[in-house]
Amino acid sequence: MPYQDFRQFLDVLRQQGELIDIDRPVALTDVGKALKQAYQKGRPAVSFNYNSTEFPLVCGLYSDRNKALLAFQSDEKSIMQKVLDGLDNPIKPVMVNGAAPCHEVVIQEEDIDLYSLPIPTYSPKDGGPYITPGIVVSKDPETGVPDIGHYRFLILSKNTVSFSAQPFHRFGKNLAKCQKMGVKPRAALIIGVDPILAYTCQVQVHDQTNDWEVAGGLRGAPIELTKCKTCDIEVPATSEFVIEFEVDMDKTVMEGPLGEYTGYYTPASLKPVAKITAITHRKKPIFQGLLTGKPITENHILKQIPFEASFLKTLKRQFPTIDQISVRASAGVSFYVVISMNQRFAGEARQVILSAMSSNIRPKWVIIVDPDIDVHSSSDVEWAMAFRTQPQKDVIIVDQIPAGPSDPSIDDPTKPRPFRTASSIGIDATRPYGKPFSEVADVPGWEDFEMPELDGR
Structure with missing residues (x-):
């Protein structure tokens, strides 16, 4: 059953140990400091129950x-x-x-x-x-x-x-x-x-x-x-x-x-x-309340899953073999996109890169990887970028495209928003289509090997 209201969701967070109550006075000007502390220590939601008003203040619900x-x-x-x-x-x-x-x-x-x-x-x-x-x-x-x-x-x-x-x-x-x-x-x-x-x-x-x-x-x-x-x-x-x-x-x-x-x-x-x-x-x-600012804060987590789903839905209409999409919370969500796919023909990864660049999300970085790469794993993506690319042929840079909102690095931030332009980079980190490539060195069957000594770790 879906949540009936805000309070029911708070009850679930408390039951899961995801919401802590502060039953001592905290000034409203200190809430930001408290939330930064919470981000460093497990990112729980926090209820400031004594804040100089008669109403509790709950923050960090999307942290x-x-x-x-x-x-x-x-x-x-x-x-x-x-x-x-x-x-x-x-x-x-x-x-x-x-x-x-x-x-x-x-x-x-x-x-x-x-x-x-x-x-x-x-x-x-x-x-x-x-x-x-x-x-x-x-x-x-x-x-x-x-x-x-x-x-x-x-x-x-x-x-x-x-x-x-x-x-x-x-x-x-x-x-x-x-x-x-x-x-x-x-x-x-x-x-x-x-x-x-x-x-x-x-x-x-x-x-x-x-x-x-x-x-x-x-x-x-x-x-x-x-x-x-x-x-x-x-x-x-x-x-x-x-x-x-x-x-x-x-x-x-x-x-x-x-x-x-x-x-x-x-x-x-x-x-x-x-x-x-x-x-x-x-x-x-x-x-x-909700703290904004340097990633990762609540507004980045709020955007992540909806952006991933709606972007995946849009791209799969044209490229049905796209497998997964990750938009990085640490990069303000829309500025860094990783897409995994099975290429159906040579050059299709480049088509996906250009389609992503021209979308309303306006990413600055678009990286395409094979389905064996976990798009949510930075180490997997970096591995693919390190060993499945040659920059002189696998990197695309497109200039003079619409800038993402509030980007401090754009060409001239004093221009009216409709006139601000930026550049975007695409990296094809997939194995070459239809050509032999080195075999991945890994240990087969490790998932099913029993190691009870590691239980609980």
Whole structure:
């Protein structure tokens, strides 16, 4: 059975020893330090139960791949097929009749106070307190198609925020459409949901995809929705918090800096201002935090499995003998891709490299290996690169292609985003097609050899 809500997932993490409770005061300005410590010591999720507000703050829910597997209720052997099956079988959401848990407490007008929430300033160089794990629910103003996505929100006052929405992301496109149509954009920020929704945000789909249906497919059951109080937006009925807002597209402020997924600070820049129109939450709600910055942090793990699955699904349409894909969390996920395949003809690996380079993921490094190489093993991949390649004939470099978002090494970071270009490198680390190659030196039958002395190690 899928998780019914955020709290049930927390219960599972506690049972698995993946969530620890801190029952002593921790300042919100020290949360980042505590999470960095946790990353060095097993990467558990952490609940800061005394943080100078009345709400517990839970962080690190997506801090490693094991928690991702728990979120999908899967294991490493079956995860990719489970995600692919979910993507192929979307399930429509359902509306909840009667009062929804997320509306147990409704706060509006003068009672709205963002400072009452446990929103950390993760680093002294951040532009201020940031909501980093929140999921924005918005709609295309022309078609009404809903979108969910992760966007950062800087707290400006008790009832105003600024946020960063790239123009090529769906929320950014929805905002641009609203401005063109003369419609005031309204949306909702949801915090504390079934973790599948957080992973759904990362799936690469076309703009007219109903993300609630994608989430239902991945979850294996429909998402239960309820209508917001001050805007025409539907949100998950069991959300811990819902922050409803309207955007003033004519007003901008300097937003940032914040350590981004590349591991570098993005400089402050002008961004829109949004006014909070309502905050609703469950009784005794739980807030959520998420540390961004130098890999590997939570946002890298969030992207990894959805990117791998959707990228595999796309490439296999043209190249059916592709076996596995790994996008490296340590390289910001989309910048480093390893693909294993059985070549059907000479040069096919190069075709895959060029197709990967031209995808929306925009990888900087694309490495193709044979199926005997574990794409998730750095040592396997490095072995293939060392002994199955000759750089003068197996390396492709393509210049003047669209840059990946927020890459600090691009040609001129001061250019507007649509004008930024970069280069990409592809490495064919497969054995030459149709030609003899040296035999692998290994010990056959070792998997079945009994060594009880090693049990428990």
